[in-house]
Amino acid sequence: MDIKDFRDKLFERAKKEGFLDYEIYYVNGNSFRVTVYEGEIDQYSVNTDRGLSFRGLYGDKMGYSYTEILDDEALEMLIKNAKENAMAIEDEDIEIIYEGKDIYPNVNSYNEELEKVDASEKINLALRLEKETKAKSKKIKTVDDCIVASGRGERYISNSKGLDLRHVSNIIYAMVSAVVEEKEKVNTAYSFKVTNDIEEIDTEKLAEKAVTEALSYLGAKSLSSGKYKVIIRNDVMADILGTFWGIFSAYNVQKGMSLLKDKSGENIASDVITLIDDPLLEKGLASVPFDDEGVAAYTKDVIKNGVLMTYLYNLKTAKKDGVKSTGNAAKASYASSMGTSPSNFYIKPGNNDLQGLFKNMGEGVFITEVQGLHSGANAVSGDFSLGAKGFLIKNGAVERPIEQITIAGNFYTLLHDVVELGSDLEFGIPSGNSCFGSPAVLIKELSIAGK
Amino acid sequence: MIDKNIIIDVLGKALSTGGDFSEVFIEDTQRSSLGLVDGKIETAVSGRDFGIGIRIFKDFRSIYAYTNDFSKEGLMKTAEEAALALGNLKESASINLFERVNKNSHPILFVPKAINTDKKVAKLKEAYKVAKEYSSEIIQVVSSYSDVDQNIIIANSEGLFTGDRRIRTRFMIQAIAGDGKENQIGYEAPGRSKGFEIFDEIDVIECGKAASAVAVKMLHAPLCPSGEMPVVIDNGFGGVIFHEACGHSLEATAVAKGNSEFADKLGERIASEKVTAIDDGTISNAWGSINIDDEGTPSNKNILIEKGILKGYMIDKLNGRRMKMNPTGNSRRQSYKYAPTSRMTNTYIASGNDENDHIISSMDYGLYAKKMGGGSVNPVTGEFNFAVLEGYLVKNGKVDTPVRGATLIGKGSDILLKIDMVGKHLDFAAGMCGSISGAVPTNVGQPMIRVSQITVGGRE
Numbered sequence: 007m008d009i010k011d012f013r014d015k016l017f018e019r020a021k022k023e024g025f026l027d028y029e030i031y032y033v034n035g036n037s038f039r040v041t042v043y044e045g046e047i048d049q050y051s052v053n054t055d056r057g058l059s060f061r062g063l064y065g066d067k068m069g070y071s072y073t074e075i076l077d078d079e080a081l082e083m084l085i086k087n088a089k090e091n092a093m094a095i096e097d098e099d100i101e102i103i104y105e106g107k108d109i110y111p112n113v114n115s116y117n118e119e120l121e122k123v124d125a126s127e128k129i130n131l132a133l134r135l136e137k138e139t140k141a142k143s144k145k146i147k148t149v150d151d152c153i154v155a156s157g158r159g160e161r162y163i164s165n166s167k168g169l170d171l172r173h174v175s176n177i178i179y180a181m182v183s184a185v186v187e188e189k190e191k192v193n194t195a196y197s198f199k200v201t202n203d204i205e206e207i208d209t210e211k212l213a214e215k216a217v218t219e220a221l222s223y224l225g226a227k228s229l230s231s232g233k234y235k236v237i238i239r240n241d242v243m244a245d246i247l248g249t250f251w252g253i254f255s256a257y258n259v260q261k262g263m264s265l266l267k268d269k270s271g272e273n274i275a276s277d278v279i280t281l282i283d284d285p286l287l288e289k290g291l292a293s294v295p296f297d298d299e300g301v302a303a304y305t306k307d308v309i310k311n312g313v314l315m316t317y318l319y320n321l322k323t324a325k326k327d328g329v330k331s332t333g334n335a336a337k338a339s340y341a342s343s344m345g346t347s348p349s350n351f352y353i354k355p356g357n358n359d360l361q362g363l364f365k366n367m368g369e370g371v372f373i374t375e376v377q378g379l380h381s382g383a384n385a386v387s388g389d390f391s392l393g394a395k396g397f398l399i400k401n402g403a404v405e406r407p408i409e410q411i412t413i414a415g416n417f418y419t420l421l422h423d424v425v426e427l428g429s430d431l432e433f434g435i436p437s438g439n440s441c442f443g444s445p446a447v448l449i450k451e452l453s454i455a456g457k
Numbered sequence: 458m459i460d461k462n463i464i465i466d467v468l469g470k471a472l473s474t475g476g477d478f479s480e481v482f483i484e485d486t487q488r489s490s491l492g493l494v495d496g497k498i499e500t501a502v503s504g505r506d507f508g509i510g511i512r513i514f515k516d517f518r519s520i521y522a523y524t525n526d527f528s529k530e531g532l533m534k535t536a537e538e539a540a541l542a543l544g545n546l547k548e549s550a551s552i553n554l555f556e557r558v559n560k561n562s563h564p565i566l567f568v569p570k571a572i573n574t575d576k577k578v579a580k581l582k583e584a585y586k587v588a589k590e591y592s593s594e595i596i597q598v599v600s601s602y603s604d605v606d607q608n609i610i611i612a613n614s615e616g617l618f619t620g621d622r623r624i625r626t627r628f629m630i631q632a633i634a635g636d637g638k639e640n641q642i643g644y645e646a647p648g649r650s651k652g653f654e655i656f657d658e659i660d661v662i663e664c665g666k667a668a669s670a671v672a673v674k675m676l677h678a679p680l681c682p683s684g685e686m687p688v689v690i691d692n693g694f695g696g697v698i699f700h701e702a703c704g705h706s707l708e709a710t711a712v713a714k715g716n717s718e719f720a721d722k723l724g725e726r727i728a729s730e731k732v733t734a735i736d737d738g739t740i741s742n743a744w745g746s747i748n749i750d751d752e753g754t755p756s757n758k759n760i761l762i763e764k765g766i767l768k769g770y771m772i773d774k775l776n777g778r779r780m781k782m783n784p785t786g787n788s789r790r791q792s793y794k795y796a797p798t799s800r801m802t803n804t805y806i807a808s809g810n811d812e813n814d815h816i817i818s819s820m821d822y823g824l825y826a827k828k829m830g831g832g833s834v835n836p837v838t839g840e841f842n843f844a845v846l847e848g849y850l851v852k853n854g855k856v857d858t859p860v861r862g863a864t865l866i867g868k869g870s871d872i873l874l875k876i877d878m879v880g881k882h883l884d885f886a887a888g889m890c891g892s893i894s895g896a897v898p899t900n901v902g903q904p905m906i907r908v909s910q911i912t913v914g915g916r917e
Contacts, residue, residue, distance in 0.1 A: 046518065047518050049518075050518070050521070050539075050542045051520065052522045052535075052542075053522055053523045054525070054526065055523065055525055055794065056525055070501065070503075071502070071503055071504050072504030072505070073505050074506050074507045074508060074525045075505065075525065080505065083504075083505060087503045090503075091501035091502060091574075092501075094491060094574045094578060097499040098497070125542070148716060150714070185716065185837055192718075193838060194837045231684040261495065261597055261599075262633065262635060262640075263597055263599075341488075343500045343502050377840065377842050378844065380831060380891075381830045381831035381833065381842070381844040382832075386640050386642050387641050388640075389861065389862065391914040391915070392864060393841075393842035410866060410868070411866075411912075412842075414683070414863065414864075414914050415916065453915070453917075454683075455683030455684055456684070457684065457912075
């Protein structure tokens with residue numbers, strides 16, 4: 007069944023069944039992925055998919071249901087499940103179906119040229135990336151995970167209040183992981199590029215980055231445990247921000263799961279920190295004209311010079327606090343209920359380059375990789391203890407590589423302990439509705455465990 | 458779900474460009490979940506995933522395509538698109554299918570759909586009440602119930618035509634203790650390959666108490682020390698150490714291309730002789746169990762390490778070709794959206810002979826890790842990490858003060874040799890394991906063990 011026909015039939019049934027307001031959230035897209043290994047295609051996949059979520063106000067409770075098939079049976083199931091689910095809800099904060107009379111910004115996240123790139127061109131790109139990576143050094147043992155992938159996705163929201171919004175985006179990424187070996191010791195490092203312009207993928211540069219970094223870890227040793235000054239590399243800090251962003255969610259604040267309760271207008275970070283949520287960012291990988299409730303997206307400072315300016319709101323949490331939604335409503339997947347998430351969420355860069363930060367630190371540790379963010383970091387407590395790699399810095403310069411250490415601290419404290427920011431803003435791989443970015447950050451002190 | 462003749466045509470079409478193996482995976486899954494926050498049901502979502510994955514091999518190459526379009530035209534088009542990755546279209550292959558009915562080792566008493574939502578809600582509330590009332594310092598309790606009813610059909614060009622139905626239920630509770638300045642959490646998340654009868658075995662009240670007890674205890678606990686020291690890891694979720702330090706590195710995904718520190722080590726000593734490790738997908742109704750894997754191979758009990766000697770890997774069809782070894786019933790995927798690959802099921806260190814008291818009293822100074830969180834590993838280098846959620850210092854052979862969580866790190870090949878004591882009481886705990894074929898339910902397990910030296914990522 008065509009999506010518009012399905013919607014019309016579904017809405018008709020919803021009305022008949024006593025839903026007051028209702029909405030569909032529909033995603034569809036296609037994706038391509040190729041992995042090469044030793045000059046040949048290793049894995050190849052082409053996919054199309056779609057999913058439809060229905061939600062409706064039954065009494066004053068919102069019921070959700072979803073399906074991946076659009077047929078008459080699914081239609082009945084959606085109505086029945088949504089009704090049952092609505093009746094189970096006890097929360098008194100009311101979810102809202104939005105009228106959507108906003109003026110929506112123009113966000114261009116679809117590149118038509120990318121759709122014209124055929125499979126063989128992407129395969130060749132992956133083959134070239136592998137070849138160039140291999141050619142970088144005699145110490146390369148293997149090239150692992152040499153991937154080129156692309157995708158096109160469409161989001162469509164339509165409801166009984168007249169909202170009817172559509173947004174299409176596409177993306178391509180290339181990734182390579184180099185495995186190097188010396189004296190039976192193995193090290194790995196990877197590099198990637200995400201964009202929607204294939205011309206921006208520079209295989210030579212990706213190869214160089216992965217191999218240089220992998221080689222630079224050879225001979226790494228642990229370090230004595232203690233407190234050290236630390237510089238966290240831009241991409242690593244972006245990942246850490248991506249782990250702890252939830253402390254800025256109004257939902258978590260309202261439920262006592264963030265320690266930022268009643269901190270609006272207060273200093274919650276070092277005054278060098280300005281944290282921005284920018285859904286309108288030019289070439290941003292999480293740029294959108296509207297959020298998942300259909301509220302117009304806009305750019306905002308979440309922290310300005312260390313001061314907490316706002317939490318991230320959707321309609322429900324905004325209503326509870328008596329404020330306006332910040333346009334950050336988000337579903338974790340099309341099937342999920344409504345939550346919150348940032349868009350392009352990044353720490354505004356400073357003026358100093360990495361060498362400058364090394365000089366200012368003098369002696370300390372440069373962290374270039376952390377492991378275990380999903381397990382060793384807790385957004386409710388802010389605590390983290392993470393496996394890490396990096397370099398010992400002495401007299402403002404790199405002394406030697408370090409491995410088998412952990413860095414531990416607390417994110418709330420870390421925000422206060424940032425001394426200086428680098429100028430090298432970098433964004434990570436987008437995930438869900440968000441893309442996190444940061445420059446390198448110089449931190450007063452973190453605990454390092456090693457020998 | 459889909460007519461057998463259409464499956465035959467799709468499998469044939471998939472081989473029309475020179476592929477030597479084709480496979481169809483059809484999935485129809487119903488899920489439902491309930492979330493309770495602040496004592497009230499806040500989320501209730503249910504729905505149906507439906508899709509078809511088509512896979513083709515030619516030698517070591519693998520092509521994968523999935524779609525939700527289950528019309529014959531849609532499926533044939535998807536098969537053709539996938540096949541075209543291997544060359545030009547020629548004639549379709551002719552396929553015969555022979556149905557196989559598998560033994561069901563995981564019988565279900567109460568199918569989730571047959572249970573009223575009220576009953577599920579009641580379980581969440583019982584747990585909430587005890588967790589919340591445990592202490593005035595408990596500021597929030599979040600709990601959830603979720604069930605999955607997955608129906609699959611697998612057919613391939615070798616003639617296999619079979620299916621499985623996997624029903625799983627999981628209960629989760631997280632308690633948050635706070636004093637306005639700091640928050641700490643405790644949680645429990647048991648799961649089984651069972652329907653609602655899971656609650657005959659799992660006491661949600663005990664779970665609620667246990668979660669709150671840890672949260673409150675950790676709120677008052679000092680920071681964990683850092684550095685290398687002996688560590689005792691308790692049973693149940695403690696098995697995450699083996700899962701990360703070794704399990705992933707024994708998956709064919711890592712081994713086949715030599716990207717594992719344990720590649721080419723069959724028959725060699727890779728662990729202390731106290732260590733016997735097993736992956737067993739056949740344990741009745743366990744969280745990580747399956748009747749057949751996602752390629753249709755029956756699940757198995759596979760000995761990975763016997764008294765320290767590497768005995769076997771976990772192998773899927775594709776990597777098995779490269780390794781010239783048979784599949785072991787470990788090929789798994791999150792859903793039709795992923796090509797399957799070798800993964801763990803219920804993986805554990807088998808019981809040994811040491812008494813728990815003796816293991817603790819053997820330490821002059823060290824850490825007793827009672828509850829663990831998740832972890833991760835880089836199989837190429839063997840560098841792994843996993844989190845301690847509830848820890849205690851041990852001084853002069855006695856359990857001393859509780860200490861806050863910290864991550865433990867090491868290299869698999871090194872740590873396995875340092876497991877020098879293994880207790881008698883094996884227990885399991887449920888987790889979701891994320892890897893290239895998505896998130897799959899796995900059990901980790903072990904009795905209490907001692908690692909003679911490991912790096913503890915504390916803050917003191």
